[in-house]
Amino acid sequence: MTATVLPPVPLGRRVLAQSWRLVVAALAGLVVFGAVWSTLDGAQWSDARLGAALIVDVVVGVAALAVVPFRHRAPLLVGVLVIAGSTVSTLAVGAAVLALVSLVTRRRPLEIAIGSALFIVSSLFGEGLYPSEDSTPLWQTLIAAAVGTALLVAIAVAIGQRRALVQSLRERAALLERDQQLREDRAREQERAHLAREMHDVLGHRLSLVALHAGALEYRGRSLSPDETVEAAGVVRAEAHAALTELRDVLGVLRDPGDTAAVSGTAPPQPTLRDLPALLQEARASGALVTATVDDASAGAPDAMGRHAYRVVQEALTNARRHASGQPVTVAVDVLGDPALRVRVSNPTAGPPLPDSPPSGGHGLRGLAERARLVGGTFSAGRDADGTHVVEAVLPWTA
Numbered sequence: 001m002t003a004t005v006l007p008p009v010p011l012g013r014r015v016l017a018q019s020w021r022l023v024v025a026a027l028a029g030l031v032v033f034g035a036v037w038s039t040l041d042g043a044q045w046s047d048a049r050l051g052a053a054l055i056v057d058v059v060v061g062v063a064a065l066a067v068v069p070f071r072h073r074a075p076l077l078v079g080v081l082v083i084a085g086s087t088v089s090t091l092a093v094g095a096a097v098l099a100l101v102s103l104v105t106r107r108r109p110l111e112i113a114i115g116s117a118l119f120i121v122s123s124l125f126g127e128g129l130y131p132s133e134d135s136t137p138l139w140q141t142l143i144a145a146a147v148g149t150a151l152l153v154a155i156a157v158a159i160g161q162r163r164a165l166v167q168s169l170r171e172r173a174a175l176l177e178r179d180q181q182l183r184e185d186r187a188r189e190q191e192r193a194h195l196a197r198e199m200h201d202v203l204g205h206r207l208s209l210v211a212l213h214a215g216a217l218e219y220r221g222r223s224l225s226p227d228e229t230v231e232a233a234g235v236v237r238a239e240a241h242a243a244l245t246e247l248r249d250v251l252g253v254l255r256d257p258g259d260t261a262a263v264s265g266t267a268p269p270q271p272t273l274r275d276l277p278a279l280l281q282e283a284r285a286s287g288a289l290v291t292a293t294v295d296d297a298s299a300g301a302p303d304a305m306g307r308h309a310y311r312v313v314q315e316a317l318t319n320a321r322r323h324a325s326g327q328p329v330t331v332a333v334d335v336l337g338d339p340a341l342r343v344r345v346s347n348p349t350a351g352p353p354l355p356d357s358p359p360s361g362g363h364g365l366r367g368l369a370e371r372a373r374l375v376g377g378t379f380s381a382g383r384d385a386d387g388t389h390v391v392e393a394v395l396p397w398t399a
Helices: 011-038 047-070 075-085 090-104 109-129 138-220 226-254 273-285 296-300 303-323 363-374
Strands: 290-294 329-336 340-348 378-383 388-396
Touching (some): 011 090, 075 090, 138 303, 138 363, 303 340, 363 378
Antiparallel strands (some): 329 340, 340 388
């Protein structure tokens, strides 16, 4: 499974988070530095030793504050160095606490054990290096160091758990957002594929009529009367105009994948079985011999089913016009008992198929098969035993 990639934290936010932690660590180190050196028993120290200890304390403390911002790159190494430096530097105590907490938030048992043990040992040795006027017994120092370390570890573990929870919530939100985007993209792709099928069905039908009448003008132009020529040219113009109009409607949606015209109701209405008589009349007007039988019960078919049935008849008529021009076409629309709607379009073929010829219909028939599959129906197309080309679709009534 691919890991969810979260967006990086902005640089300004990282710098701010690093800065306030460093400031708090420096202030805590200054407080410890002032508390220890103000109670130091100077009688046990020579001036040279006191000056050297002070210089070492300041230098190591500044070095620890300079190194601790790199704890995220090498948590264990930086933690060990800074905690060890706090043994000889009271100014580095704040940085050591920050390094320990940062190390423990990773919630790795070995790193927690190493950091905690080193912090306790550093506290014990540090107490011995700076004897005060009121010396604390070793066992009390050990208990205080253990309790303080345990408290820091508990706080750091809680911080680590909260960070892990926030991280998981961010990853879940990012995953949900990505899934939502994928669903939206898939819905858009499905709608675009649907529009592409509609465009193929519509334009294939319109342009086949244009080609038919243009062919008549080309081959019979000299023998046609002026009125017949004008009539054929008018049909070509009207069909070309209708094709361009419908193409413009479809492309208007395809140009913008996020278009909501179909949802808002501004998209042009899709044809259904109520428009089937007009389609058959248009085919007859183009010269096709079409015989249709439509069951009266089909008038109550849902619009979605009627739209699919209309496209099946339209594509079958287009293919018959292309591949079996002049042959009679029989259209039958029946209501079966499931209930279901059966659409059957048949026509004699122009001749036997060539051995190496590809199947006719191509993308249009594949599109019809996809339509039927999406609504849970069946689709078949091909020649029967009598050599008649039959296109048949059975669509469930609930489509």
